[in-house]
Amino acid sequence: MKEKIFKFLKSKTLFAFVFNVAIMAICIIVTSFSFESSDDFLNSVNICQKHFYYSSSINYILAVIVGSAQYAFRDFNCYVLAQILLSCSAFTAITFVFADKFNKKIAFGFSAIINILFALNHYQNINSNRTSALLLTAGFLLVLNAIRNKRYNLPCWIGVAMISFGSFYNYVYFFVALGFAVAFFFGDLISKKKFKLPFRKFFWYFRPFLLMFLLVTIVVFGLNQFSYSVNHATDEASDFYNYSYLKTSINNNLPYPNFEDYEEKFADVGINSKGDYELLKSGYYDSEKALNLDALQTVYDIQKEEKSNAFLTSFTDIFTDNYHHFASFDCEAIIILVFIGLGILFVIYQKNRFGFFPIFYVAAGLISSILLRYFYSGAKYLMYGNWLLMVVLLFYSLNFEKGRTKHIPQLLKIKHGNLIIALAVIICLGAGYISVYTVHNSNNKDTVPQSLISEIERSPHKYYVFDTKTAIGLYQFSENYMHPLWGFKDGYLDNVDTFGYFHNTENLIKRNMPTNIYEAVLTNREIYVIDKTSVNIKEQYFTNNYTRNCHTVRYKLLNNIDNYCIYNVIVE
Numbered sequence: 001m002k003e004k005i006f007k008f009l010k011s012k013t014l015f016a017f018v019f020n021v022a023i024m025a026i027c028i029i030v031t032s033f034s035f036e037s038s039d040d041f042l043n044s045v046n047i048c049q050k051h052f053y054y055s056s057s058i059n060y061i062l063a064v065i066v067g068s069a070q071y072a073f074r075d076f077n078c079y080v081l082a083q084i085l086l087s088c089s090a091f092t093a094i095t096f097v098f099a100d101k102f103n104k105k106i107a108f109g110f111s112a113i114i115n116i117l118f119a120l121n122h123y124q125n126i127n128s129n130r131t132s133a134l135l136l137t138a139g140f141l142l143v144l145n146a147i148r149n150k151r152y153n154l155p156c157w158i159g160v161a162m163i164s165f166g167s168f169y170n171y172v173y174f175f176v177a178l179g180f181a182v183a184f185f186f187g188d189l190i191s192k193k194k195f196k197l198p199f200r201k202f203f204w205y206f207r208p209f210l211l212m213f214l215l216v217t218i219v220v221f222g223l224n225q226f227s228y229s230v231n232h233a234t235d236e237a238s239d240f241y242n243y244s245y246l247k248t249s250i251n252n253n254l255p256y257p258n259f260e261d262y263e264e265k266f267a268d269v270g271i272n273s274k275g276d277y278e279l280l281k282s283g284y285y286d287s288e289k290a291l292n293l294d295a296l297q298t299v300y301d302i303q304k305e306e307k308s309n310a311f312l313t314s315f316t317d318i319f320t321d322n323y324h325h326f327a328s329f330d331c332e333a334i335i336i337l338v339f340i341g342l343g344i345l346f347v348i349y350q351k352n353r354f355g356f357f358p359i360f361y362v363a364a365g366l367i368s369s370i371l372l373r374y375f376y377s378g379a380k381y382l383m384y385g386n387w388l389l390m391v392v393l394l395f396y397s398l399n400f401e402k403g404r405t406k407h408i409p410q411l412l413k414i415k416h417g418n419l420i421i422a423l424a425v426i427i428c429l430g431a432g433y434i435s436v437y438t439v440h441n442s443n444n445k446d447t448v449p450q451s452l453i454s455e456i457e458r459s460p461h462k463y464y465v466f467d468t469k470t471a472i473g474l475y476q477f478s479e480n481y482m483h484p485l486w487g488f489k490d491g492y493l494d495n496v497d498t499f500g501y502f503h504n505t506e507n508l509i510k511r512n513m514p515t516n517i518y519e520a521v522l523t524n525r526e527i528y529v530i531d532k533t534s535v536n537i538k539e540q541y542f543t544n545n546y547t548r549n550c551h552t553v554r555y556k557l558l559n560n561i562d563n564y565c566i567y568n569v570i571v572e
Contacts, residue, residue: 012096012099012100012104012107013096015095015099015104015107016092016093016095016096016099016107016111017092019092019095019108019111020088020091020092020095020111020115021088021092023091023115023119024084024087024088024091024119024123027119027120027122027123027124028084028123031120031123031124032124033123033124033126033484033485034124034125034126034481034482034484035125035126035127035476035481035484036125036126036127036130037127038472038475038476038481039057039128040079040126040127040128041475041480041481041484042475042502043055043057043058043079043128044077044079044080044480044484045480045488045492045493046502047063047066047067047070047079048066048067048070048077048078048079048488049070049488049492049493051067051070053067054230054231054236054237054240054241055231055240055241055244056231056241056242056244056245056248057128057169057170057244057248058128058168058169059167059168059169059171059223059224059227060226060227060230060231061168061223061226061227062082062165062168062169065082066078066079066082069082070487073487074487074488075486075487076485076486076487077480077484077485077486077487077488080126080484080485081485083126083128083131084123084126084485086131086135086162086165087122087123087131087134087135089138089162090134090135090137090138090139090162091111091114091115091119091134091138093138093139093141093142093155093158093159093162094111094114094137094138094141094392095107095111096155097141097142097145097155097396098110098111098395098396100145100149101145101148101396102398102400106400109423109426110395112426112430113338113391113395113426113429114388114391114392114395116426116429116430116433117331117334117335117338117387117391117433118134118335118384118388118391120433120434120437121331121384121437122134122384126484128169128170129169129170129173129382129384129385130384130385131166131169132166132167132168132169132170132173132385133166133170133173133176133177133382133384133385133388133389134166134385134388135162135163135165135166135169136162136163136166136167136173136174136176136177136385136389137177137385137388137389137392138159138162139159139160139161139162139163139164139165139166139177139216140159140163140177140178140180140181141159141392141393141396142155142156142158142159142162143156143159143160143163143181143212143216144181144184144396145159145396146159146212147208147209147212148188150208160215160216160219163177163216163219163220164216164219164220164223167220167223167224168223168227171220171224172375172376173382173385174220176368176371176372176385176386176389177385177389178213178216178217179364179367179368180361180364180365180368180389180390180393181213182213182364183360183361183363183364183393184357184360184393184396184397185209186356186360187354187356187357187360187361187397188397189205190353190356191351191353191354191356191357191397191399192205193353194206239287239293240501240502242293243285243293243296243501244501246293246296246297246299246300247283247296247501249300250296250299250300250303252375252376254303254306254307256281256299256303257299257302257303257306259271259274259277260274262298262302265298265302266295266298268298269290269292269294269295269297269298270289270290270292270294270295271290271291271295271298272290273540273544275536275537275540275541276290276291276537276541276544278537279291279537279538279541280295280296280299282467282468282469283468283469283472283498283499283500284468284499284500284541285499285500285501286499286516286518286545288516289518289545290545307374314370314371314373314374315370317373318366318369318370318373321383322336329436330436331433331436331437332383332387333436334429334432334433334436335387335391336387338391338429339387339390339391339394342358342391342394342395343358343362343394346358346394346397346398350398350399354397354399357393357394357397358394358397361389361390361393361394362390364389364390365386365387365389365390368386369383369386372386447562448477449474449477449561449562449563449564450562451561451562452474452530452561452562452564453477453478455561456495456496459495460491460494460495461495461526462495462526462527462528463495463497463507463511463513463520463524463526463527463528464495464496464497464527464528464529464530464566465497465498465499465517465520465521465527465528465529465530466496466497466498466499466529466530466531467498467499467529467530467531467532467533467538468498468499468500469532469533470530470531470532470533470564471498471500473532474530474564478493479492480492494507495507497517498517499517499518503515503517508520511524511526513527518542518545518546519546521569522542522546522553522569522571525568527568527569528558528566528567528568529555529566529567529568529569530564530565530566530567531555531564531565531567532563532564532565535555535565535567538555539552539553539554539555542569547571551571551572552571552572553569553570553571553572554569554570554572555567555568555569556568556569556570
């Protein structure tokens with residue numbers, strides 16, 4: 001028994017676990033720990049509070065698992081808790097693979113660098129796309145390590161599970177990670193000179209890559225198709241899926257097209273004025289009038305037409321974005337410099353045939369960056385995944401036994417002197433990254449509108465409908481947005497709604513109000529509209545679509561709390 005305990009205490013698994021749990025705890029304690037965008041916050045509300053599991057971004061299977069866990073762990077937001085635990089497990093898997101291929105000392109050094117570059121930003125900003133990239137990186141690393149060692153045991157199947165969960169958060173990013181895995185295959189092919197083998201022997205080398213890549217692709221595709229079919233099983237689920245898909249696609253594409261250039265097309269779907277179009281752009285939705293799925297589909301179709309000539313722009317944007325990173329010298333600039341430095345050292349100290357690894361990773365990164373920018377705007381969190389894959393796989397591709405030992409006999413051997421130098425480099429990198437991170441992530445948030453929040457919380461009998469832009473700004477000050485890990489209290493946001501797609505339909509029915517939020521606002525004086533922007537075009541929309549006999553609609557100002565205007569919407 002003692003031997004088993006002692007063996008476990010010395011195991012690679014425990015080492016990797018303890019190291020990464022410590023890093024996770026430090027990151028969460030020292031950072032502000034928040035949602036990176038309102039998308040994840042709203043997903044957490046829908047899944048964990050409302051138990052609405054349909055979404056175009058989160059796989060239905062994952063939503064059910066997280067939503068069901070919420071019943072058991074009421075003190076936590078399980079949507080956030082799941083991402084934290086999965087992220088920690090992914091970092092742990094990366095460290096385990098390094099320890100398995102090299103040793104604990106090298107694994108410590110490599111993992112320290114990876115955590116310095118990615119963990120701090122990863123744990124601070126809850127973002128499902130970042131979680132997806134990390135899980136896919138760790139999952140493919142476990143699978144590639146299993147192929148290398150010809151050990152298809154538990155770590156291998158944990159890798160398949162991680163890949164699956166990574167695709168649950170972002171299905172598209174699976175193909176990016178698969179592309180990098182293929183890049184590793186070609187690098188491995190050349191480094192081992194397998195291309196010189198006769199076809200039969202080459203096939204036996206190629207077969208495990210083919211079978212594992214095919215397996216994970218079939219699994220991920222099947223699970224995604226299942227989610228897609230469930231999301232289209234009912235009219236309610238299908239409509240919400242189509243709306244969220246179109247909205248996300250539009251936001252990830254080019255800017256909204258000019259209304260004047262496509263007036264006829266917009267008129268065909270009922271958008272007859274620039275004011276209505278501005279409301280559509282602002283996130284207003286009205287399934288019974290012009291602000292509906294047909295209007296969003298028209299915007300999406302126009303964007304696709306305009307995008308046909310934007311491929312070259314996506315390529316030049318890579319260099320433009322990187323220039324801005326270096327000009328401001330932010331965290332991304334440090335990651336790029338580290339990768340370049342690692343790539344140079346890799347080429348210098350590894351034998352020539354190993355030099356194809358960084359070349360293939362750069363090629364995969366370049367291609368995926370162009371495609372992500374072309375199809376998905378190349379947001380910061382998407383580029384995070386590219387750099388993570390490139391750095392992690394480059395570390396894994398090192399082979400200390402195949403270095404140029406004849407010319408540099410001791411350089412790649414971990415001696416005490418080299419270990420001290422390595423630790424000094426890690427400490428300097430950590431200090432530099434933290435300094436840059438602190439400068440570029442200083443908290444400049446607006447003052448919390450506490451009086452308004454208190455007014456809403458102590459008036460459950462009143463119903464507040466937010467302008468969509470105002471809602472996004474105000475959500476960040478709500479309790480569960482500011483404290484992502486907290487569980488949801490009973491009645492959280494029950495008396496809050498927006499003019500966007502998703503409504504508290506059950507609460508509207510309980511209050512004997514129309515389920516159409518626009519009609520409800522006009523027919524009930526206990527509904528108050530909160531708007532921080534101009535209301536002229538909203539008054540005009542109500543007048544054109546919800547009045548008769550020359551009546552007009554007016555936003556009647558009742559109060560102003562923390563610079564937020566509270567209105568009654570009345571018919572005159």
